[in-house]
Amino acid sequence: MAFVLTQTINGVVFGMLLFLLAAGLTLMLGTMRIVNLAHGSFYLLGGYIGYTVAQRTHNFFLACLAGLLSIGILGILTYKTVLEKRFARETLAQVLLTFGMLLIISDVCRWIWGGNPLAIPKPEILQGTIYLGSIVVPVYRLAVIVIGGVILLFLWWFQEKTKYGAIVRAGVDDAEMAQGIGINISLVKTLVFSMGALLAGLAGVIGGPFVGLSVGLDIDILLLAIVVVIIGGMGSLRGALVGALLIGLIDSFGKSLLPELSIFTLFAAMVGVLAIRPSGLFGTK
Amino acid sequence: MHPRAFTDFLNDQISEAELEALAVENLTKDFGGVRAVNQVSFSVEPGERLAIIGPNGAGKTTLFQLLSGMLTPTSGRIFVFGKDITKLPAHQRAALGIGRTFQITNLFLNLTVLDNVMLALEASGMTRYNLVRPVSSYKHLLAQAEEILSQWGLRDRRDFPVRSLSYGEQRQLEIMLTLSQNRSFLLLDEPTCGLSPEEAQSFVSIIRAFSRDFTVLLIDHDMDVTFGIAEKVMVLHYGTVVAFGSPDEVKNNPQVQEIYMGVD
Amino acid sequence: MKERKSILRIAIVLALLCAVPVFLPSYYTGLLTLILIYAIFAMSLDILQGYTGLASLGHAAFLGTGAYIVAIINVKVFHGPHFAIELLAGVLAAAVVAALIGLIVLRNTGTYLLMILLASSMMLWGIAFKWRSLTGGDDGLPGIARPDLAFMHWNLHNTTDFYYFVLLFFVIAALLMYLVVRSSFGHTLLGIRESETRMTALGYNVWLQKYIAFIVSGVFAGLAGVLLVYYNGFVSPSELHLVTSAEVLMMVILGGVGTLFGPAMGAGIIILIKNFVSGYTEHWMIILGALYMATIMLAPQGVYRLFKRSDK
Numbered sequence: 001m002a003f004v005l006t007q008t009i010n011g012v013v014f015g016m017l018l019f020l021l022a023a024g025l026t027l028m029l030g031t032m033r034i035v036n037l038a039h040g041s042f043y044l045l046g047g048y049i050g051y052t053v054a055q056r057t058h059n060f061f062l063a064c065l066a067g068l069l070s071i072g073i074l075g076i077l078t079y080k081t082v083l084e085k086r087f088a089r090e091t092l093a094q095v096l097l098t099f100g101m102l103l104i105i106s107d108v109c110r111w112i113w114g115g116n117p118l119a120i121p122k123p124e125i126l127q128g129t130i131y132l133g134s135i136v137v138p139v140y141r142l143a144v145i146v147i148g149g150v151i152l153l154f155l156w157w158f159q160e161k162t163k164y165g166a167i168v169r170a171g172v173d174d175a176e177m178a179q180g181i182g183i184n185i186s187l188v189k190t191l192v193f194s195m196g197a198l199l200a201g202l203a204g205v206i207g208g209p210f211v212g213l214s215v216g217l218d219i220d221i222l223l224l225a226i227v228v229v230i231i232g233g234m235g236s237l238r239g240a241l242v243g244a245l246l247i248g249l250i251d252s253f254g255k256s257l258l259p260e261l262s263i264f265t266l267f268a269a270m271v272g273v274l275a276i277r278p279s280g281l282f283g284t285k
Numbered sequence: 286m287h288p289r290a291f292t293d294f295l296n297d298q299i300s301e302a303e304l305e306a307l308a309v310e311n312l313t314k315d316f317g318g319v320r321a322v323n324q325v326s327f328s329v330e331p332g333e334r335l336a337i338i339g340p341n342g343a344g345k346t347t348l349f350q351l352l353s354g355m356l357t358p359t360s361g362r363i364f365v366f367g368k369d370i371t372k373l374p375a376h377q378r379a380a381l382g383i384g385r386t387f388q389i390t391n392l393f394l395n396l397t398v399l400d401n402v403m404l405a406l407e408a409s410g411m412t413r414y415n416l417v418r419p420v421s422s423y424k425h426l427l428a429q430a431e432e433i434l435s436q437w438g439l440r441d442r443r444d445f446p447v448r449s450l451s452y453g454e455q456r457q458l459e460i461m462l463t464l465s466q467n468r469s470f471l472l473l474d475e476p477t478c479g480l481s482p483e484e485a486q487s488f489v490s491i492i493r494a495f496s497r498d499f500t501v502l503l504i505d506h507d508m509d510v511t512f513g514i515a516e517k518v519m520v521l522h523y524g525t526v527v528a529f530g531s532p533d534e535v536k537n538n539p540q541v542q543e544i545y546m547g548v549d
Numbered sequence: 550m551k552e553r554k555s556i557l558r559i560a561i562v563l564a565l566l567c568a569v570p571v572f573l574p575s576y577y578t579g580l581l582t583l584i585l586i587y588a589i590f591a592m593s594l595d596i597l598q599g600y601t602g603l604a605s606l607g608h609a610a611f612l613g614t615g616a617y618i619v620a621i622i623n624v625k626v627f628h629g630p631h632f633a634i635e636l637l638a639g640v641l642a643a644a645v646v647a648a649l650i651g652l653i654v655l656r657n658t659g660t661y662l663l664m665i666l667l668a669s670s671m672m673l674w675g676i677a678f679k680w681r682s683l684t685g686g687d688d689g690l691p692g693i694a695r696p697d698l699a700f701m702h703w704n705l706h707n708t709t710d711f712y713y714f715v716l717l718f719f720v721i722a723a724l725l726m727y728l729v730v731r732s733s734f735g736h737t738l739l740g741i742r743e744s745e746t747r748m749t750a751l752g753y754n755v756w757l758q759k760y761i762a763f764i765v766s767g768v769f770a771g772l773a774g775v776l777l778v779y780y781n782g783f784v785s786p787s788e789l790h791l792v793t794s795a796e797v798l799m800m801v802i803l804g805g806v807g808t809l810f811g812p813a814m815g816a817g818i819i820i821l822i823k824n825f826v827s828g829y830t831e832h833w834m835i836i837l838g839a840l841y842m843a844t845i846m847l848a849p850q851g852v853y854r855l856f857k858r859s860d861k
Contacts, residue, residue, distance in 0.1 A: 029660060034660070035664055035667075082842070082846075090849075091604075091659070091660055092663075093845050095660075095663065096795070096799065096841060096845050097842050097846070099838075100838040100839065100840075100841035100842035100845070101842070102838070103792075103835070103837055103838030104834070104838035104839065106834060107832050107834040108835065111832060219790075219791060219792075223667075223668065226667060227668050230661070230664055234661055260679050260680065260681075262679070263672060263675030263676055263678070263679055264672075266672070267669075267672040270665075270672075271653060274653055278656045279657070280661075283661070
């Protein structure tokens, strides 16, 4: 029983982290139809920047801010200089541009921070453990769940209650149509892209203490985020949440029960969902 | 041009003349909370020309999508010469004999005019699954394609990408593709949309000249075109059949007049 | 006249390819061998990307499958080369993988399909990575022997002999793929690329055509995988990785989508650049990434079309 509880909490924690990533990815997909292959790189780079800030200032929250802002800005820059201009309709070109960025960022990270795995130390007030029934849970992990929940609420508010969110929800990418309603579609896209990037960077720092930072993590976590979006459906925040929690739980239980086959269980989940709902759980076709 | 007979699908006991070309029973299509097509029922005799009219958003194109198989109905059934085709996938309906033009010209824009016609011709038989024999070796198909292009005056443009044709010529090409396949059922969705009045009139003459082997369903906003071709008219409003009858009956129908007075 | 020009060109290229080992040091012969193998890989992707209009970031799945099957048979089953069986099994395995994946995913299109194919290939990577007992895991499987063709007086351990061996397969594969794209089947793929709805309305079973194209494409990619593992003498999970899938897609784009032979050129360019740059700096990934981005932004039509334009 304790085992199940522990794995469940771990799964939910990891799921929340994945949600931060997948949410951005799925929103980018919904509004811009592009798969941002550099999304995992945003995570890793944000984490590394947070690591360095944490090292210098011994302030975890500054580190979070640094990760968040730096990647948010990188997101804006990326969108404005590379993605927006010539390739409004050429999805494949945009995707490959993000892949080029993946390669560059990956090498830059290795260059600056080296090839050894790093971890960000937890903030003091979130250290320690508490008892939940029969099991011991690190306070930090519970905090991750709480933060994830807060961000989830914010995203829900954005999508349901704001003008921009309505556009995102409608999946409108036609500039003329949007302008007819009085919305600057370019602004929406920039907003979505930078928000997604920002969340990825933040996630990198938040994950720093327990997932760590290492070479190859960018691709590993990108893959998980993509599987989440496939399962949840393109453009659906709800799908991102459900998919992330599902993958988080599968990953957690899978790694502890069948370590050799953990990837296979993810695969099975993905194939299973696609067989029943070809567009994902909450995807629209 | 003679369409293929449907006799392969018919029971020997039933004579062809007794069967309706098309019979639609309580056809309904919902999109989430919106009912686009509502309990539509009607039938079309072989060789008949039926025009479907109604204000924008009345469900006309959705109906065509349902008939051609691009959309699956929420409920209801569709019969072609007595055969229930409701569950048949779109490409099989096309093979059965339902040909279609689209509201927005749907051609292979980057391929040549000849390519477009060839693809229409290659659709029959097993040619399309031949992985080795070059297209250029199908001499009889090429000859057929050239013949069709000559008949319609496009032969000298055969190597031009369709993109370079005028809008009117593209519309014409679309009809040519459908006809070249000997489909006996033609669903024409706004065929004169974007054409000049002369082009539209020439189109009307072409359709009027079709033999009775062809059954034609037509959607068009141009009332001259519609009443120039139609023998029967069906009026749709919010997805429901509001009137069905001869052009005169429909013109004099008070409900129809109200709809169009309101719109205009 | 145009026909004769093309045939002349092909003859010249072939002659040059045959002459390479005679005039260049064996290092370059080896490099060209690798280029020919990736050329097959890239051309196979072009059938999907350029002709059917199906974008894939998971093409490495087939390369890797072909490679791993040969490696496993070579090292684990027979403890020695068994060319006919390995070749057949490798190509067949790639076909089976394509048939299975295609069955599940080809209902989807566009970006969603792109992601699913990416994920599928990476899943295979993950399986190869974890299943140490079968695949050697992270370390891969070393010690794969090249086929024993002594009966033909060919010693494939000799760089030159191996080069001609690969060249032979390249010519056959290129010819077959050329026939496929020129065939009426290939013609229908173009139609699908241009408008799937129009093809359906004309009576084509679009899903089935895509499925067949997917398998055909996978078969040739599998062949490339078989040759690759002979070339390297080992196999590792990177043959299944996203980086490989993206790389071959870049080869197609750089060479020219939908030109079939353009991607072969693209393969040559990228491999030469990788080779050259990695000799100078360990940060070749930054250069490669920048190259990819530059290609997309400056020459998305590809190199092959530049040649064709200079014809007119």
